[in-house]
Each structure stands twice: as C-alpha cells, then as structure tokens.
Amino acid sequence: MFSLKDLKYQPIPLPDRIDMPDTDMIAAAQTYYQTMRRRHSVRDFCDRPVPKEIIAACIKTAGSAPSGANHQPWHFVAIENPDLKKQIRLAAEEEEKRFYAGGGGDEWIKALEPIGTNADKPHLEIAPWLIVIFAQRYGELADGKRYKNYYVPDSVGIA
Numbered sequence: 001m002f003s004l005k006d007l008k009y010q011p012i013p014l015p016d017r018i019d020m021p022d023t024d025m026i027a028a029a030q031t032y033y034q035t036m037r038r039r040h041s042v043r044d045f046c047d048r049p050v051p052k053e054i055i056a057a058c059i060k061t062a063g064s065a066p067s068g069a070n071h072q073p074w075h076f077v078a079i080e081n082p083d084l085k086k087q088i089r090l091a092a093e094e095e096e097k098r099f100y101a102g103g104g105g106d107e108w109i110k111a112l113e114p115i116g117t118n119a120d121k122p123h124l125e126i127a128p129w130l131i132v133i134f135a136q137r138y139g140e141l142a143d144g145k146r147y148k149n150y151y152v153p154d155s156v157g158i159a
Helices: 022-036 052-063 080-104 106-115 151-159
Strands: 074-079 130-135 138-140 144-146
Touching: 052 074, 052 130, 074 080, 080 106, 080 130, 130 151
Parallel strands: none
Antiparallel strands: 074 130, 138 144
16 A cells, blocks of 8 residues: 555666676577467366465566556465365356356357367366456555556456
C-alpha cells in the first residue's frame, strides 16, 4: 500500500542493469532460447513433491513482471493442501462441464479437439502445487481510498 504523496513521479534507477558485449548477449539469448523452446502447455503432471522454495522463487519471478502503471495488479496463492486442491478440482470441473456443453461456443470447442481436452481435470489434484493468480482491478491507498489499476488482464497475463 502507498499514499497519495507516493504517487508523484520519481525516477527509479535500475540497479541490476547489465551492459554486455554483443558476443555475450548473443550467447545469453541462445541459452535462453534453448531453455524456452522446451516449455510446453503441459497436460500431464507429475506428483513428485516440489520444495516450497522453488514455488516461492517462481512466484517472486512472476511478481516482478511489468504491469500497467507499474501497479502489479495481482496476488498469488500457492496451494499444496490436498483437500483444497480437490475442492478446486470439483469446482473447475463443474465450470468446464458447462463450457463443453456449449457454453464455450462451437468454434472454441472445435479448436480444442486436436489436443483432447475435456471437463475432467485430475491434474488439479495430481500436481503437487496449484499456483492461483488473482487479478486486482483496484488497489488501495494507505488511507483506504481505492485507485484504478490499468491493463489488468494484460498485466496478469504477462505475470
């Protein structure tokens, strides 16, 4: 939270800016590409435990994403509790049943056919953690007044 006096423009230096020679940037870009090309939209989850420190590092990284007006209009919740994951699965499957029963529209449902998705979401219980991101359309000042966050869906999507 911050107050109205904090809303005045103050340049923020970037202490971790890195100047590299072109050869180092090319090598870093290639390494990054090799890592990123192995990521996928996974529909097969492992139940192997993941240390909380890894989840915290992932959330910390996501939380550093750019956002509209630099508001970071989100908060994250990491869920490991099996009972809560089951409740989330059941609620998600109810919503998905409505979607696949026509709520998603024929075109969208047809587009999903090649990847074989359906209303069943067992991965929500299999995955050792669920990380849920909540969008915040408004923030709150120290005095309790609300302010609008900008580009919320875009910002949350980037995070």
